[in-house]
Amino acid sequence: MIINMETELRDYLYITNLYKCITNYHRQGHQIGRKIGDMLELLTLGVIYKKPDLKKHLITEGKLTGYSSANHNVEFCFFQNPKDEENLFGAIECKCVGVETTKSKSITLKNPGEFFNINLSGKWTSFSTNVACTIKDISTTSVEILLTNSAGDAVPTIYSLSVGQNIKLILDEHNNFICTTPNCEDMLTEVPQIIRICKIIELSKISNNSCIFNLYNCIPGPQTIEKAKQASLVAIDLRKKIDNIWNKTDLPSEQKKMTFIHVICEASHWGNKSKDIISTYIDYNLIVPDAIMIYAFKKFENIYGSEKMLKHIKKSQFKKDFQLQKVISNILDHFDNHIFYDLETGQYVTLTITNNKLCIQPI
DNA sequence: GACATTCTAGCTATCTCGGG
DNA sequence: CCCGAGATAGCTAGAATGTC
Numbered sequence: 001m002i003i004n005m006e007t008e009l010r011d012y013l014y015i016t017n018l019y020k021c022i023t024n025y026h027r028q029g030h031q032i033g034r035k036i037g038d039m040l041e042l043l044t045l046g047v048i049y050k051k052p053d054l055k056k057h058l059i060t061e062g063k064l065t066g067y068s069s070a071n072h073n074v075e076f077c078f079f080q081n082p083k084d085e086e087n088l089f090g091a092i093e094c095k096c097v098g099v100e101t102t103k104s105k106s107i108t109l110k111n112p113g114e115f116f117n118i119n120l121s122g123k124w125t126s127f128s129t130n131v132a133c134t135i136k137d138i139s140t141t142s143v144e145i146l147l148t149n150s151a152g153d154a155v156p157t158i159y160s161l162s163v164g165q166n167i168k169l170i171l172d173e174h175n176n177f178i179c180t181t182p183n184c185e186d187m188l189t190e191v192p193q194i195i196r197i198c199k200i201i202e203l204s205k206i207s208n209n210s211c212i213f214n215l216y217n218c219i220p221g222p223q224t225i226e227k228a229k230q231a232s233l234v235a236i237d238l239r240k241k242i243d244n245i246w247n248k249t250d251l252p253s254e255q256k257k258m259t260f261i262h263v264i265c266e267a268s269h270w271g272n273k274s275k276d277i278i279s280t281y282i283d284y285n286l287i288v289p290d291a292i293m294i295y296a297f298k299k300f301e302n303i304y305g306s307e308k309m310l311k312h313i314k315k316s317q318f319k320k321d322f323q324l325q326k327v328i329s330n331i332l333d334h335f336d337n338h339i340f341y342d343l344e345t346g347q348y349v350t351l352t353i354t355n356n357k358l359c360i361q362p363i
Numbered sequence: 364g365a366c367a368t369t370c371t372a373g374c375t376a377t378c379t380c381g382g383g
Numbered sequence: 384c385c386c387g388a389g390a391t392a393g394c395t396a397g398a399a400t401g402t403c
Contacts, residue, residue: 033373034397061399073371095372102375223374225390230372314398 002338002348003289008268012124013220014173015195016266017290019099020187021297025306033098038313039296040094040265040288041075045318046328047339048076053353057082057089060315064088066237074234075315078358088242090358092261093234095227097269100219101200109135110210118215120171120197129177131169133201135211143203143211149177166202168218170195188294194268224274232281235260248283259283259358261351263340265293279344284360286340286349296331303327338363 008017022032048054062077062085078090107116112135121128130150137144142162159167161182168180172193180190198218205212236246242258245251260283264270267287270278278285300309311317318324332339338348342360349360 034371037373098373100375219388223390227373310397316398 001334002336003291005287005289005341005346008289008291010173010194010268012196013271014268015099015198015218015220016268017188017194018266018293018297019195019198019218020191021294022098023187024185026183032310033096035310035313036098036265036293037094037096038315039293039300040096040263041315042313042318042324042328043288043292043296043331043339044076044092044094044263045315046325046332047337047351049325050329050332050337051351051353054078054351054358057353059085060319062091064091064238065241066234067240068237070237072234072237074238080356087257088238089257089356090259090261091234091238092263093231094263095231096265097224097227098266099198099269100223101216102219104199104215104217106204107213107215108210109213112136112138116213118169118199118201120169120177120199122171122197124196125171125175129171131177131179133213138206138209138211140206143206147179161201161203163203163205166200169197169199169201171197220269224270225277228270228274228277231262232277235262235282248281254355257357261286261358261360263288266290267343275343284349285343286360287343288339289341292331292335292339295334296328299327299331 018036022036025032048058057078057080059077059079059082060075062074064072064074064077066072074091075094076092077088079085080087080089109116115132115134118131118133119128120131132148134146134148135143136146136158142160144158144160147157147159157179159182161167165182167182168184170178170180170191172178172191173196174193176193178191180187184190200216200218202214202216203211204214238260239248239258240246243251243256262278262282262285264285265288268290300312304312312324318328337350340349340360341347342349345362347362350363352359352361
């Protein structure tokens with residue numbers, strides 16, 4: 001199957017569907033975030049391995065020195081002569097920026113009947129959805145809360161939260177208000193639509209008949225712009241060194257020796273300014289659709305189990321582990337090798353070597 | 364091979380600034 | 384003055400590397 005990108009592209013920022021998937025694993029942000037990056041690299045590596053003429057020029061984690069003398073660790077480097085790492089002609093850098101979960105405040109409540117409010121509204125909404133969370137009962141290990149919402153389109157609901165558990169208040173792209181079950185085990189099913197606002201209520205602890213709630217905001221990757229600057233600098237520094245030009249349009253592409261490709265996932269976090277930066281300075285920017293990343297995580301979960309799967313998501317494992325190579329290859333096949341979606345032309349592309357140069361080609 | 368150290372890259376807290 | 388968005392600064396898990 002080929003993912004129709006119309007189902008994912010929007011003209012506003014939203015919280016990626018991949019977030020729903022990885023939330024189910026209940027891992028720490030750092031831990032799972034790194035693995036998303038690694039999965040993106042594995043898929044990219046899988047594409048390269050399917051092309052023997054690309055693979056034979058490949059060096060992974062190469063240290064490249066730019067015009068400025070700065071060193072850049074680039075995930076995938078292509079040399080005409082890979083043995084001696086001579087004559088660089090291509091580089092691929094992968095970047096992902098996940099959902100940021102920031103604590104907004106901590107609230108302590110003592111008696112049944114006490115409550116706090118959470119507001120879910122955005123610039124685009126003409127109304128505001130107010131959610132009131134009222135304490136019904138406090139036991140030694142759990143708290144019963146009543147949620148009512150001003151939109152009136154959901155009946156008041158009672159939840160029982162154990163210490164450490166959370167519920168998520170969500171406004172989807174059709175302005176539906178949804179509250180997940182405590183410690184939601186399958187957010188993909190519970191929240192089928194695209195999420196525009198997500199706030200988390202977590203029961204932090206219970207002591208002396210009072211309970212403490214932590215409130216979190218979920219924000220779609222505000223630091224994409226920093227990643228954009230970082231990737232752009234690497235592209236420029238290498239371009240100046242190899243082709244002696246600053247700008248990607250300073251030479252016709254057939255006269256350039258080197259191509260820099262940037263692969264991103266969770267593309268819905270990349271705002272216009274971030275996209276403008278990378279498309280100004282980087283030759284090609286390719287998006288891996290959320291649906292492919294989600295499918296890959298599900299596949300790893302099925303094969304390795306949710307406990308052990310993270311161990312298998314790493315590049316160093318890929319080179320020696322033929323089963324892992326097969327898993328990745330099958331994932332790519334499942335999407336008819338339509339993995340990279342070109343940000344600028346809006347079509348799926350594949351990597352090729354043409355006239356000793358790294359190129360992309362529409363498929 | 365076990366343990367320590369360093370490094371990378373993604374996550375999060377804080378600061379700043381502008382609009383209401 | 385408050386709030387929220389954008390920008391910056393700082394933090395940390397896991398991988399890579401070094402040391403014994």
